[in-house]
Amino acid sequence: VKEHGRNNYRFYTPEMTHMAIDRLDMEGNLRRALERDELQVYYQPLVDLGSGAIVGAEALVRWSHPRIGMIQPGEFIPLAEDTGLIIPLGQLVLRRVCTDIRDWQASGLPPIKISLNLSARQFRQDDLSACIREVLDETGVEGRLLAFELTESMVMHDVENTLDTLRELKALGATISLDDFGTGYSSLSYLKRFPIDTLKIDRSFVRDIHQDGDDAAIAHAVIAMAHKLGIKVIAEGVECPAQLDLLREFGCDELQGYYFSRPVPVEEFTLMLRQARSL
Ligand code: C2E
Ligand code: CA
Ligand code: CA
Ligand code: CA
Numbered sequence: 478v479k480e481h482g483r484n485n486y487r488f489y490t491p492e493m494t495h496m497a498i499d500r501l502d503m504e505g506n507l508r509r510a511l512e513r514d515e516l517q518v519y520y521q522p523l524v525d526l527g528s529g530a531i532v533g534a535e536a537l538v539r540w541s542h543p544r545i546g547m548i549q550p551g552e553f554i555p556l557a558e559d560t561g562l563i564i565p566l567g568q569l570v571l572r573r574v575c576t577d578i579r580d581w582q583a584s585g586l587p588p589i590k591i592s593l594n595l596s597a598r599q600f601r602q603d604d605l606s607a608c609i610r611e612v613l614d615e616t617g618v619e620g621r622l623l624a625f626e627l628t629e630s631m632v633m634h635d636v637e638n639t640l641d642t643l644r645e646l647k648a649l650g651a652t653i654s655l656d657d658f659g660t661g662y663s664s665l666s667y668l669k670r671f672p673i674d675t676l677k678i679d680r681s682f683v684r685d686i687h688q689d690g691d692d693a694a695i696a697h698a699v700i701a702m703a704h705k706l707g708i709k710v711i712a713e714g715v716e717c718p719a720q721l722d723l724l725r726e727f728g729c730d731e732l733q734g735y736y737f738s739r740p741v742p743v744e745e746f747t748l749m750l751r752q753a754r755s756l
Contacts, residue, residue, distance in 0.1 A: 504560050506542070507553055511565055516540055518573045519740035522749060523592070523711060523731045526724065531753050532731060533590040533624070536574050537740045538566065558596050567599045568608060574623075575616035577743055586750050592624040592654060597631045601638070606645035613649065620650030624675065627653065629661030632671055643672055654711070659695065668706055676703050680714020680734070687719035697727045704728065 510516055516538055523533040540548040557563040574591050582588055599605060613620055625646055632639045632655075643653055652674040655667070660679045667673070678696055685692050696712070703710045712724050715734030724732060738749070 503553070503556055504562070507540075507557060507560075507562055507566075510540055510542070511562065511569060515542060516566065516569060517742065518570055518577070519742055520577075520591070520746040521733060521740040522738050522746070523733050524737050525731055526721075526729055531589065531749060533592060534746060535592040535626070535733060535740075536570060536594075538570050539740075554596065558598050561598065563596050563598050564602060567593075567595070568612070571609065571612050572616070575612050575618040577747075578618045578622055579616045581747065581750065584747075586747075588619075588622055589750070590622050590624055590652070592626050594626045594656065595631075597628075600627060600631050600642060605642065606649060609646075609649055609651075621652075623649075623651040624654050625651055626656040626677065628656050629658070629667065632667055633662060636670065639671065647672055657713075659699065665702070668703070668708060673708055675709045675711060677711045677713050677733075678729075683712050683714045683720055683724075683734070684716075686723050687717070693723060693727075696724070696729075700727045700729055 517540075519537045519539050520534040521537060522531045523535065524530070525532045538550050538554075540550075540553055542548055554563070557566050571593060574593060578588070578591060602608070609620075609623075612618075632643075646653060653672060654675040654677055655673050656677050657679040658676045659682050668676070676699070678699060682692050682696055682699075686696055687693075700710045709730045711731040711733055712720075712729050713733050715721055715724065715732045715736045717736060720734075721732065721736065741749070
């Protein structure tokens with residue numbers, strides 16, 4: 478993995494050569510993937526810092542290509558956004574998530590909240606909340622079990638439309654998270670202006686939090702400020718106990734990262750929920 482700047486990762490894998498060959502046909506491939514059920518939803522647990530319990534998860538899409546193997550979202554989400562395929566893709570992910578939530582409930586597991594990523598194109602979709610409502614009705618899942626993750630760049634344009642859309646999502650009972658916080662043109666005024674429930678500190682600030690005093694100061698201040706505004710804070714990319722200790726000291730609410738678990742397939746996540754329950 479080579480790093481370009483603070484929050485841009487490019488992945489160079491052996492598969493990339495195959496991908497390059499297929500580049501032109503990627504769109505066709507992705508279209509087929511949507512029809513042939515090649516997309517999967519993985520779950521990465523969100524852990525409560527106080528109790529250590531799994532209190533939620535982020536849904537992250539994966540593409541298991543019959544020839545190339547597993548393709549990470551960084552490789553196809555941008556293409557899906559450019560081509561508009563992100564709309565059916567997003568709908569597929571939402572339907573899968575709601576079906577999984579329904580199955581967990583049916584098997585007697587306590588309800589947990591699942592976070593979904595919304596891309597700019599989905600967010601601007603006129604019938605976004607109607608499409609979500611349709612899936613909720615179909616699956617019988619309550620809107621309060623969903624959280625939608627948006628980035629700062631998505632909310633900074635067109636304040637009026639953003640407010641309308643956020644209100645519609647909240648009217649479904651869902652909560653709103655600001656993703657990758659700190660990497661965009663962070664304007665603290667968004668936090669005041671928009672009905673944001675949760676803020677996710679980007680992992681580029683968490684990575685060196687135990688080694689870099691500036692990053693620690695930023696994380697600490699962000700957590701304190703968010704709490705004063707009644708906003709919950711999740712730290713992304715927690716990989717070691719030293720980071721966890723500091724985030725605990727700073728009063729962070731929930732953690733997400735490889736230290737607890739990588740994103741895992743639904744079967745594995747279901748097992749985690751069962752085990753946690755029988756503790
Ligand atoms: P994101 O929303 O910032 O998601 C978090 C990313 O950080 C995930 O990458 C996750 O696997 C990774 N991650 C989690 N913990 C750690 C850690 O401790 N260390 C490190 N180094 N990484 C960690 P992933 O799954 O490759 O997803 C990449 C991006 O693709 C996501 O970034 C999100 O922007 C987008 N994405 C994924 N699924 C969807 C989807 O269903 N819809 C949309 N619109 N975008 C999606
Ligand atoms: Ca996210
Ligand atoms: Ca993020
Ligand atoms: Ca990110």
